[in-house]
Amino acid sequence: MFDDRVPATDFATVTALTETGPGAFDADVHPLWTIAGKPNGGYLLAMLGRAASGLGPHRHVIAASAHYLHSPDPGPVRITAEVLRAGRSASQVHARLMQDGRPCVDALLTVANLDPDAKPYWDAGLPAADAPPPGQCVRLAGTSPSGAPAPPIMDEVRLVMDPASLGFAVGRPSGRGELRGWLALAQDAPFDPVSLLFAVDAFPPATFDIEMAGWVPTLELSVYVRALPARGPVQVLQRAQLVDAQRVDEVCFVWDRTGRLVAQATQLAGIRLG
């Protein structure tokens, strides 16, 4: 359910690649998948994940580490992907997104085949997946609860947030540095390892729940995809850990509809606090 804001795009289209040679692709950064004109970092990493997972016998990105060099503008970009090692159980790939010959995002990716029948064996120290059901959450789209316009990308997905996470929108962040909620793609397209690379960076910065501080540019983003998600929306927890020297690290946990942890991430970002 997308309320009254119907997405103009879908994830498969805005991350589509056109192969132009071995390991070389053309793509387009969509102007609607942006925040203040800058494309979302997870969206760009998902493009690199699509390039990396189409190269060999392995289909699922299980680990991706991106360093962000320069934010591309919406429009044409080129992607290169080089297999560093093609092993039996996994391959490693170096992928790069460029615009006008300038490197924008470099990533290393490990690609393997996730077993749909694998079961979790042990866990500890994981936070609980305890956002209220999507119907009790508030969609971020169009006009945010503060009256300010939400970024265009919020109309292109369905991102609903736990009301307890929404203090920032009315100038009363909780101070916990935690945002919880749910994410669905247009047409309820099922999540896969490529779109999970976007899911871990889809939420607003968890620092919104501490103090509003303008743009929080991602410097590094590392993602592990742990399992193939069940069909349906995913639950997301974005949590800030430490603000020091005008940088913040945030962790992200993504569970599928059944409550299974399917992806986790950590990122380091710049922030004008302190």
Next chain:
Amino acid sequence: MFDDRVPATDFATVTALTETGPGAFDADVHPLWTIAGKPNGGYLLAMLGRAASGLGPHRHVIAASAHYLHSPDPGPVRITAEVLRAGRSASQVHARLMQDGRPCVDALLTVANLDPDAKPYWDAGLPAADAPPPGQCVRLAGTSPSGAPAPPIMDEVRLVMDPASLGFAVGRPSGRGELRGWLALAQDAPFDPVSLLFAVDAFPPATFDIEMAGWVPTLELSVYVRALPARGPVQVLQRAQLVDAQRVDEVCFVWDRTGRLVAQATQLAGIRLG
């Protein structure tokens, strides 16, 4: 204090690089910095960090993401480091460690200048740095409490563990998946961003505190260096989060002697459990 086991090497020597051309270095993987004949992953990443931080005007690695392709043998290796972008406040570097022409470790690194006067601004969700003082911990070196020989690398550093973390050595892991303790370098050499890249991977796998499962090879390791450490030993917490599909993710926190968080890391490793 190194008890009766005196290190035969020091960190600066075993990570020394000889420049052979622009961004090209020769190095030697030391046979004593190994576990069952395989070099420690953080040790190899520290070599890449040394290469990356010597290239330009920025001196401190603040983010490093490594993917492990092939474990090199002790002996000669070659390292290449390419500056992807040289910015005003930070540079990004792609570095690679090779042996006999075969890529072994690829890493992306962001290098900046850490301000020695920066102060932490906010934190939440960080575990406490609550290992007992080093004098109440047990050194892992020589013969472990189980009677089995400790890996050679344990004689080359001073790694002392909280007795509460040592259940694994006598066949009684706590089940919490947590190891706590302290780390010092030979001759009490001060830690810096390069040696912190080693510190985040110096401890045994936290899965030892769940169930012994043989070799736990690191697939990916991401490290953030948050501050320049005060002189002295560092406190380390290594914690497992989820074992699924024969892979485990572990997080690591490193505090300096004053209790300031100076480095944090996450890794994905293979494991024969489940």
